[in-house]
Amino acid sequence: MKLIVGLGNPGSEYENTRHNIGFQVVDEIAKKMNVKLSKEKFDALFYMNEDFILIKPTTYMNLSGEVVKKVVDFYKISPKDILVICDDLDIKVGQAKIKISNSSGGHNGIKNIIEKLGTSEFYRLKIGIGRPEKKSTSISSYVLEPFDKTQQPIIDKVIIEAADAVTSIIYNGIHYVTNNFNRKRE
Template sequence: MKLIVGLGNPGDEYKNTKHNVGFWVIDKIAQELKLNLDKQKFNGIFAKADDYILAKPLTYMNNSGLFVQKIAHFFKISNDDILIIYDDMDFSIGQAAIKNNGSAAGHNGMKDIIEQLGTEQIKRLKIGISRPLNKENKNYVLTPFNNEEQKIIEKVVETAADAAIQFLSNDIRIIVERFNAKNKKRKDSFSS
């Protein structure tokens, strides 16, 4: 059983914000696989297939870890079979990468997941949202993309969803190679 979790904040006021790109990828995967996130448990929503789960915590971003820990424990999913999808200010808009492990690098949602699971050995797909010019991070992540950025991010979300779907039936190393190579080309083509 594999678990793919997209991070974001619940509620309509956050729906279109940069911090919610993890949710967008989960929604795209669910659309592609014709699934509905219609189950609710552990303060989150999810869709369960025979051998995988797609999920979104309904907590705020910095409290995502308990949901991930509880759903993984309940369905007996090992940390090695979890993929977390979230926004990353260290990558430009249009960039993304899959990593096998690492620190939270300042992302509060990932920090909480690492604390709750007790390891940094967690696969993650990071989607670039860039850094604000004025360094006011909290407000920046809670704003929408502009029209030009939105067009770019929609393509990245499609690519990220495809990579996550491939993760369901492939070794992560194959996905990392394919996705990171493909995304490098995308980054070059979207560089501004």
């Protein structure tokens, strides 16, 4: 059983922001698979079948770990079967990487998941949002803004490719996809 977690913040005011790219990818996966994340379970919008669970935590980003921990404990999911989809400031817009990392990279949602699970040994699909061009722009305001008009078409394409990669992970395995996806995105 694979657990696919899209990170973001609940509420319409955050809907199309950089920080909600994980939610957008999960929405695209659900659309491609013709399923709905409608059930509210474990403080998340939830969909489950025999192969995978898709969730979008309904807590705020910084509390994502509490949701993931509940699902992992209930379904006895190994950390190696978890894929968390999130934004990454240190990756350029249009780039994405699938990897296991030893740290949160400063991402508060990932930090909370590591803290609650007691391990960093889960996969991340990190989607680049880049850093603000103006040094005076705070990171917290930048991640809560929508992509600009030149970036949006690039992000739309990355969301579709990321959803395809996650679908392939579910059925072909993480190693097959990481070799092909990471190589293609470089």
